[in-house]
Amino acid sequence: MQSINMRPLWPAAPGQALAAGTMPRMDTLTSWGALLRHLLELAAMLAFALSGVLEGARKRLDPVGVCVVAFLAAFGGGTLRDLLMDQRPFFWIRHVDYVWALLGLSLAAVLLMRQRHVNPTERAILVPDAIGLGLFTAVGVDQAEGLGMPGLIAVLMGVVTGVFGGVLRDIVCNQVPKAFNDHRPYAVLAFGGGWLYLGLLQTGASEPGALLACVLFTAGLRGLAVWRDWQLPGWRI
Numbered sequence: 001m002q003s004i005n006m007r008p009l010w011p012a013a014p015g016q017a018l019a020a021g022t023m024p025r026m027d028t029l030t031s032w033g034a035l036l037r038h039l040l041e042l043a044a045m046l047a048f049a050l051s052g053v054l055e056g057a058r059k060r061l062d063p064v065g066v067c068v069v070a071f072l073a074a075f076g077g078g079t080l081r082d083l084l085m086d087q088r089p090f091f092w093i094r095h096v097d098y099v100w101a102l103l104g105l106s107l108a109a110v111l112l113m114r115q116r117h118v119n120p121t122e123r124a125i126l127v128p129d130a131i132g133l134g135l136f137t138a139v140g141v142d143q144a145e146g147l148g149m150p151g152l153i154a155v156l157m158g159v160v161t162g163v164f165g166g167v168l169r170d171i172v173c174n175q176v177p178k179a180f181n182d183h184r185p186y187a188v189l190a191f192g193g194g195w196l197y198l199g200l201l202q203t204g205a206s207e208p209g210a211l212l213a214c215v216l217f218t219a220g221l222r223g224l225a226v227w228r229d230w231q232l233p234g235w236r237i
Contacts, residue, residue, distance in 0.1 A: 036208045037142060040215065041078075041091065042098065044135030048165050049074040049102045050128040053109045054120040059173045063110050070106045073132075073169035074098075077161040081140050085147060085157065126226050129166055129178075133190060134219025137162035138211045141194040145201070155194030162190040162218070183231040186222065193218035 052073030056066035075092045082090045092098045113120070140161025144154035163179050163186065170177040179186045193214045200210040224230070 040135050041139045044132050045074045045098050047128040047132035049105055051125050052169050053106050054125045055173050058120045067106045073165045076165035076168040080164050081157050081161045130219050130222040133162045134215040137190040137193050137218045138214040141197050151198050158194035159190045163187050184225040189218050189221050
């Protein structure tokens with residue numbers, strides 16, 4: 001069968017050796033595209049982890065519970081994406097530094113909030129949540145597009161990556177996910193941001209430029225929706 005060449009989606013994990021007889025990848029951590037994807041995924045993971053820490057603290061969970069909620073928020077969407085696209089190992093197993101960063105952030109945030117008696121509000125959680133939505137949406141659609149997925153599937157993978165971590169976070173904290181009952185645009189912005197990314201690629205834009213545009217569009221509009229209280233029409237009986 002004829003092999004299909006797909007661009008690398010992420011830099012190789014530390015210590016990962018090249019397969020025998022293969023040439024070194026051109027798109028490595030030293031290239032701007034791979035470096036940007038790596039940084040976006042790391043920033044997205046930290047943003048959603050912080051939202052999980054704040055939500056866990058608001059629900060008065062113990063440190064173990066806070067770390068579990070942070071883990072689900074940070075890795076839930078990307079894990080489901082990898083499952084649907086049959087990618088093994090999962091992205092946070094490929095990059096163990098993500099797990100260490102999450103644990104460090106969670107413990108540091110818990111200690112800081114206890115020391116300073118910080119009482120996180122629901123509105124404070126919306127800030128890292130909006131940032132993580134934009135970042136993970138861009139990462140998800142980019143990885144699916146790099147695997148040769150059809151446009152609609154690539155966009156849906158972006159939505160899954162950006163939304164599902166927050167859904168798991170809210171379910172574990174015993175509340176209806178904000179993505180479903182907030183009424184302010186959320187998943188629909190991820191959907192639009194994914195199409196913006198693909199549209200820019202079709203016009204000849206660079207991948208880093210399209211990634212950043214997707215992040216700014218999705219996270220920026222989500223922030224505006226929260227600030228201006230833009231709401232989608234609710235169900236009326």
